[in-house]
Each structure stands twice: as C-alpha cells, then as structure tokens.
Amino acid sequence: MRVAHISDVHLGYRAYSRTDERGVNQREADVLRAFRYALRDALRAEPDLIVITGDLFHSVRPPNSSLVAAYRYLLDLQAQRKGAPLILLAGNHETPRMTESGCILALFNHIPGVVSVYDQITHIELPQIDAAVLCIPSRGVGELEQRILEPLPNYRWNLLLLHGILEGITPFALERPVDRHKIVRDEWDYIALGDWHLYTEVAPNALYAGATEFTSSNLWEEAGKPKGWILYDTATRTHEFRPIPTRKVYDLLPIDAAELTADELNRAIESRAQSIEDFDGAIVRQRIYNLLPELRSRIDGELVRELKMRALHYHLDPRPPRVGFRAGQSASAEASEGEERFTLADEWRMFAQNYPLPPDIDREAFIRLGSAYLEGGSSDAR
Numbered sequence: 001m002r003v004a005h006i007s008d009v010h011l012g013y014r015a016y017s018r019t020d021e022r023g024v025n026q027r028e029a030d031v032l033r034a035f036r037y038a039l040r041d042a043l044r045a046e047p048d049l050i051v052i053t054g055d056l057f058h059s060v061r062p063p064n065s066s067l068v069a070a071y072r073y074l075l076d077l078q079a080q081r082k083g084a085p086l087i088l089l090a091g092n093h094e095t096p097r098m099t100e101s102g103c104i105l106a107l108f109n110h111i112p113g114v115v116s117v118y119d120q121i122t123h124i125e126l127p128q129i130d131a132a133v134l135c136i137p138s139r140g141v142g143e144l145e146q147r148i149l150e151p152l153p154n155y156r157w158n159l160l161l162l163h164g165i166l167e168g169i170t171p172f173a174l175e176r177p178v179d180r181h182k183i184v185r186d187e188w189d190y191i192a193l194g195d196w197h198l199y200t201e202v203a204p205n206a207l208y209a210g211a212t213e214f215t216s217s218n219l220w221e222e223a224g225k226p227k228g229w230i231l232y233d234t235a236t237r238t239h240e241f242r243p244i245p246t247r248k249v250y251d252l253l254p255i256d257a258a259e260l261t262a263d264e265l266n267r268a269i270e271s272r273a274q275s276i277e278d279f280d281g282a283i284v285r286q287r288i289y290n291l292l293p294e295l296r297s298r299i300d301g302e303l304v305r306e307l308k309m310r311a312l313h314y315h316l317d318p319r320p321p322r323v324g325f326r327a328g329q330s331a332s333a334e335a336s337e338g339e340e341r342f343t344l345a346d347e348w349r350m351f352a353q354n355y356p357l358p359p360d361i362d363r364e365a366f367i368r369l370g371s372a373y374l375e376g377g378s379s380d381a382r
C-alpha cells in the first residue's frame with residue numbers, strides 16, 4: 001500500500017505586510033500554493049491513502065480566503081481520486097481549547113472519502129484498502145498514558161498517526177514530550193508523524209514529513225532545509241521525500257561590526273545580500289553583532305531601503321555589544337560568554353550548507369555531526 005503523508009500546512013498563516021495582486025497576504029498565498037502543489041504531486045503518485053497529520057490550519061478560525069480554497073482543493077482532489085480514503089488529523093493549531101467549540105476539520109467530513117479526527121484517540125478501519133489507522137490528534141496526546149496502543153490483527157496494514165513531538169526530537173526541553181517507546185514500534189507498518197516542522201526520519205517506519213512551507217516561529221533555524229511531503233510504501237517500508245518549492249528563506253552569515261568602519265559595514269551588508277542569487281522576493285535576516293549606536297546611525301539608509309524593496313522581507317537585526325565591551329577588544333577574549341555574538345556554530349552551519357559534498361553523504365547528518373563536535377558532545381547527538 002502506498003501512503004501520501006502531508007503535514008503542518010498551516011493554511012491561513014500570515015506574515016509581513018506584502019500582499020499579492022489580489023490583495024491576499026503574500027505569505028498566506030505562498031502557504032496555499034505549497035498545499036496545492038503537494039496535493040497535485042500526491043495525486044500524480046496515485047496513493048491508496050492520503051494522511052494529513054495535523055495543523056492543516058494555522059488557527060482555530062482560519063481566514064475565509066484560506067478556508068474556502070482548502071475546501072475547493074480537497075473537494076476537487078477527492079473527485080479525481082473517486083473518494084479514496086483521506087484522513088485529516090487535528091493538530092494543536094486548529095484545536096480549540098474548549099471541546100464544545102468543535103473543530104473546523106469537521107466541515108471536511110462532507111467530502112467523499114475524507115475522515116477527520118480531532119477529539120480523541122480513534123481507530124479508523126478502512127476495509128477497502130485492508131488497513132486500520134490509529135489516530136492520535138493533538139487533544140489525544142494527553143490520554144496516551146492510560147491507553148494501550150495496539151494494531152488490529154484482522155487488517156493487512158496497520159498505521160499510526162500522531163500529532164506531537166517525540167522525546168529526543170528537539171534539543172530544547174519540552175514540557176511533555178511523547179514517550180518514544182510507546183509510539184515507535186515495529187508492529188506498525190507506518191507511523192506518520194506531525195507537529196515537528198522539519199522532515200525527520202525517526203525510524204524507517206516512523207517519519208515526520210515536516211511542514212509544507214516556512215511557518216514556524218523559529219523560521220531562521222529552518223533556513224536552507226527542504227520542505228516537502230512523503231510517499232511511503234508499506235510493503236517495503238521505504239519512502240521517498242518529495243520536495244515542495246517554497247518561498248526562499250536565508251539567514252545570512254552575521255557581521256561582526258566591532259572593528260569595522262561605516263564604509264566597511266555598509267559594504268559587508270551589501271555583499272552578504274549579493275552573495276545569494278535569488279535575493280529578490282526572499283525572506284532574509286542579517287544579524288550584526290557588536291554594533292555601537294554611533295556606527296548604527298551610519299548604516300546606509302538607502303541601501304537598506306533598496307534591500308527591503310527587493311526582498312519579500314529583509315530583517316536587519318543589529319545587536320549592541322554586551323556591557324563591558326570595548327571596541328578593539330579581541331574576539332576570543334569575550335567569546336566565552338556572549339551568545340549575542342557570532343558563534344562558531346553559526347559559521348559552521350553557513351559553511352557546511354554550501355560545501356561541495358560527495359553525493360552519498362547526507363548533508364543534514366554532516367552538519368549535525370559537525371555541530372555535535374563543536375558542542376563537545378558525542379557524535380550521535382541525534
């Protein structure tokens with residue numbers, strides 16, 4: 001059986017002030033376009049089952065523009081698939097705090113073949129494809145501890161869907177990560193995961209598809225990493241990651257202004273921007289460390305205005321020196337404390353993203369390995 005796994009679409013996400021030719025927020029339009037691309041690509045792959053593992057919508061009450069478009073896309077898709085099964089799992093973003101408020105996903109149950117799950121852990125049986133799908137929506141994560149999760153033995157294929165972050169996925173401490181051993185088990189033919197916005201293989205049979213566009217709050221952390229969806233084959237337990245073209249996001253190498261003249265600083269700003277070919281229309285951040293107020297006032301306003309015009313969003317992010325800083329102080333003397341400055345990890349990431357690698361080397365693994373060494377940790381950081 002072939003499964004198309006899409007996740008974290010975040011329809012209705014809006015950012016920045018640009019609008020498209022129809023007056024729709026440009027990022028909202030981008031997110032819609034990524035979704036339409038994913039659906040069309042998935043349709044071409046002719047999957048037996050499509051699953052969307054949460055956060056189809058960015059909010060409990062999405063803007064009408066996105067809601068109407070999503071309905072139309074899914075109606076059209078399901079007509080072409082002749083009502084083949086499609087499961088919508090609710091994520092934290094579209095789940096209201098109050099159960100009585102219902103969930104926008106219920107609307108989609110009226111489309112042939114679509115089943116949405118938003119309230120509690122639910123086992124969905126799909127005899128037409130000889131599959132059973134255990135669905136754990138965002139609201140179901142809280143009841144996980146009291147539940148025994150088991151496949152249904154009378155079905156050829158058993159799948160598990162979860163919207164939640166497994167322990168060990170993010171280096172940052174989470175309040176309540178999901179117990180990995182409870183979820184990641186060999187007995188499931190496929191474990192389709194949502195909530196984490198980066199495509200991540202947890203096990204050959206357990207994958208985060210990642211988001212379809214850049215919609216998370218830690219946008220810059222995701223810069224340079226691909227967005228897409230997953231085509232999974234339950235017979236071989238193998239998958240293919242299918243990339244989705246998105247708006248470009250760049251986190252430029254920070255500038256250390258400590259020892260720069262105004263001219264040098266302005267030239268650095270300009271050359272960093274010129275270093276990326278598709279700057280126009282991109283979302284870009286330029287950090288400047290150790291910027292004293294008198295130098296800050298000499299940043300070329302015309303240059304910055306031009307960059308802001310060309311990019312969809314150009315974020316010039318100046319950071320003043322830490323207290324006690326004196327111009328001319330050597331970089332290493334103060335590198336020990338400040339995270340406000342330009343770290344070796346920053347430089348490594350920027351360097352490794354463009355470094356030519358042999359085709360059989362996984363770039364993400366390569367970058368992670370280097371970062372783990374820099375942190376002084378073990379090489380199997382994740």
Ligand SMILES: [Mn+2]
Pocket residue numbers: 008054055091093195196197
């Ligand atoms: Mn999400």
